[in-house]
Amino acid sequence: MSGTHLTRRTLLTAATAVALGTTTARAAAAGHPEVPTLWKEFVRSPLTHPQIPCVGRAGYRGGASRFPRPGTVTDVTDHGAVPDGVTDCAPAINRAIAAAGRAGGGTVTIPPGTYRVDDVLRIGDSNVVLRGAGSGRTTLYATKNLTELIGVYGSRYGGDKSSWSWAGGLIWMAPRARWDSLTAAVRARSWPFEGWTGNRRDEWETLTPVAPARQGSWTVTVADPSALHPGRLVLLRLRDDEDHTLLQHMAGGGPGPAAYAWDDKTKLTSYVPYEWPVRVHRVHGTRVTLERPLPLDLRPEWDPRLTTHVPELTGSGVEGLTLEAVETPQSPHLLDKGYNGVVLQCAYDCWVDDVTVRHVDNGFGLVAASACTLRRTRVAGRGAHHPYFCREGSHDNLIEDFTIEQRTVPAPAGTQLHGINVEGLSSYNVWSRGDMRMGTFDSHRGLPFANVRTDITVDNNGRHGGDAVAGPLFGARFTHWNIRVTNGRAGLMKIDGLAPYSATVGLNEVREFGQTDVPDFAGDLHSRLELYGTTDAVRPRNLYEAQRALLR
Numbered sequence: 001m002s003g004t005h006l007t008r009r010t011l012l013t014a015a016t017a018v019a020l021g022t023t024t025a026r027a028a029a030a031g032h033p034e035v036p037t038l039w040k041e042f043v044r045s046p047l048t049h050p051q052i053p054c055v056g057r058a059g060y061r062g063g064a065s066r067f068p069r070p071g072t073v074t075d076v077t078d079h080g081a082v083p084d085g086v087t088d089c090a091p092a093i094n095r096a097i098a099a100a101g102r103a104g105g106g107t108v109t110i111p112p113g114t115y116r117v118d119d120v121l122r123i124g125d126s127n128v129v130l131r132g133a134g135s136g137r138t139t140l141y142a143t144k145n146l147t148e149l150i151g152v153y154g155s156r157y158g159g160d161k162s163s164w165s166w167a168g169g170l171i172w173m174a175p176r177a178r179w180d181s182l183t184a185a186v187r188a189r190s191w192p193f194e195g196w197t198g199n200r201r202d203e204w205e206t207l208t209p210v211a212p213a214r215q216g217s218w219t220v221t222v223a224d225p226s227a228l229h230p231g232r233l234v235l236l237r238l239r240d241d242e243d244h245t246l247l248q249h250m251a252g253g254g255p256g257p258a259a260y261a262w263d264d265k266t267k268l269t270s271y272v273p274y275e276w277p278v279r280v281h282r283v284h285g286t287r288v289t290l291e292r293p294l295p296l297d298l299r300p301e302w303d304p305r306l307t308t309h310v311p312e313l314t315g316s317g318v319e320g321l322t323l324e325a326v327e328t329p330q331s332p333h334l335l336d337k338g339y340n341g342v343v344l345q346c347a348y349d350c351w352v353d354d355v356t357v358r359h360v361d362n363g364f365g366l367v368a369a370s371a372c373t374l375r376r377t378r379v380a381g382r383g384a385h386h387p388y389f390c391r392e393g394s395h396d397n398l399i400e401d402f403t404i405e406q407r408t409v410p411a412p413a414g415t416q417l418h419g420i421n422v423e424g425l426s427s428y429n430v431w432s433r434g435d436m437r438m439g440t441f442d443s444h445r446g447l448p449f450a451n452v453r454t455d456i457t458v459d460n461n462g463r464h465g466g467d468a469v470a471g472p473l474f475g476a477r478f479t480h481w482n483i484r485v486t487n488g489r490a491g492l493m494k495i496d497g498l499a500p501y502s503a504t505v506g507l508n509e510v511r512e513f514g515q516t517d518v519p520d521f522a523g524d525l526h527s528r529l530e531l532y533g534t535t536d537a538v539r540p541r542n543l544y545e546a547q548r549a550l551l552r
Contacts, residue, residue: 442465
């Protein structure tokens with residue numbers, strides 16, 4: 001249902017059904033289920049609530065429950081892949097994927113068995129699905145890391161860090177031209193920007209300026225609609241001004257963000273302009289309706305415009321397999337060699353389903369990826385640096401039914417464990433129905449804002465990261481909803497004293513120990529805390545699912 005057709009009566013009816021629930025067993029098990037004041041407020045103003053973001057459209061195709069099932073184009077064994085665990089099958093699998101791309105899309109199947117792969121598997125064409133027989137039946141055994149395969153990847157911010165600590169995957173989903181340009185830059189030691197507008201952020205052209213509008217609007221007025229049509233993916237581009245009022249807006253505004261020292265946060269300011277990919281839903285004269293409501297206000301001082309971008313990867317997926325890297329000791333912090341799992345980059349409306357990664361440095365990555373869904377994913381084995389990472393302006397993604405298993409070997413000295421990472425102005429992402437047997441809610445600085453973690457059990461034993469020059473841990477409208485912390489550690493779970501204009505709802509009692517943070521912004525944070533000290537008592541139990549019901 002379009003946001004322009006939502007009525008208060010529709011919202012209240014749907015909200016009541018979701019909040020009260022249809023399964024009395026769950027309610028009884030919780031003891032005393034309660035509907036918090038925050039939820040009642042949200043229902044009255046779901047697109048503009050000051051503490052809770054509207055994320056009901058997160059994920060592939062606005063949160064679609066099913067993924068496409070395109071017809072089979074080819075089988076990897078037809079191209080020479082042999083499931084003997086010895087033969088290098090990467091060339092055969094990449095040939096099969098390329099054949100599906102030349103055919104305009106389709107499914108590439110991988111029968112049961114173990115396939116050795118000595119290279120990166122690349123999905124560079126839209127509407128291509130790589131499908132195994134199930135994560136317990138099809139295994140890809142990866143023997144090499146990204147440093148060996150592509151080269152040393154230094155940080156564009158200097159120092160001796162390895163960017164493979166937060167970028168790249170042994171299954172890499174990215175538009176073919178974008179992957180070529182990225183890897184060419186790495187080999188040339190010209191460390192690139194990784195997002196939607198190219199290695200130097202110069203691959204874009206203005207389509208049209210956009211008139212001022214308010215956060216939560218579905219429709220904007222443009223100066224020139226001639227290049228716009230339904231279904232076209234565009235970038236909404238917002239630049240900051242000298243007073244950093246855009247960054248202040250992302251932090252909720254007011255005296256605290258106004259007094260914050262933004263100028264020396266050079267890593268953070270390098271993330272601006274804010275770039276938000278979105279499809280055009282309808283064009284009527286100069287009025288353009290988008291498929292998602294605006295994430296921020298559009299103000300003249302931020303020069304709002306719709307622009308082009310590098311060609312996207314869309315409609316592609318990876319399903320039903322395990323990617324197991326050769327087991328090696330975890331590298332010292334920020335020196336990962338790149339035994340990484342699956343990454344989606346410059347991808348929109350793509351997905352990963354029923355995929356396990358094992359013995360990886362970094363598990364599943366969203367890098368300048370938007371409107372993608374990761375479902376039934378699992379990180380297992382010897383322990384990872386970032387089990388999940390979400391960065392470089394990734395927006396509107398859904399990670400649901402995810403598991404981070406307990407590591408199988410002790411952590412080597414000098415390594416770090418983060419958890420479910422978000423950073424770099426990434427916004428409106430959702431982590432839902434998670435089982436985190438280790439790790440933490442890693443807000444990795446870089447002013448991520450308007451993100452939701454809901455219905456998650458976590459043994460909170462990781463540490464967050466982030467350079468001081470990356471700026472605040474949190475922007476506005478962060479929400480932790482129905483979180484079960486098994487070891488009682490507060491760090492980055494109870495965020496009412498850290499995140500501005502945010503909410504912590506339905507969290508069991510926790511206490512400070514280990515890494516303890518202080519708020520980035522002075523004064524009243526306007527952050528809310530409800531149903532603290534409860535377990536599974538809050539209704540609705542899952543904030544994302546309840547919001548999705550509202551926006552149908």
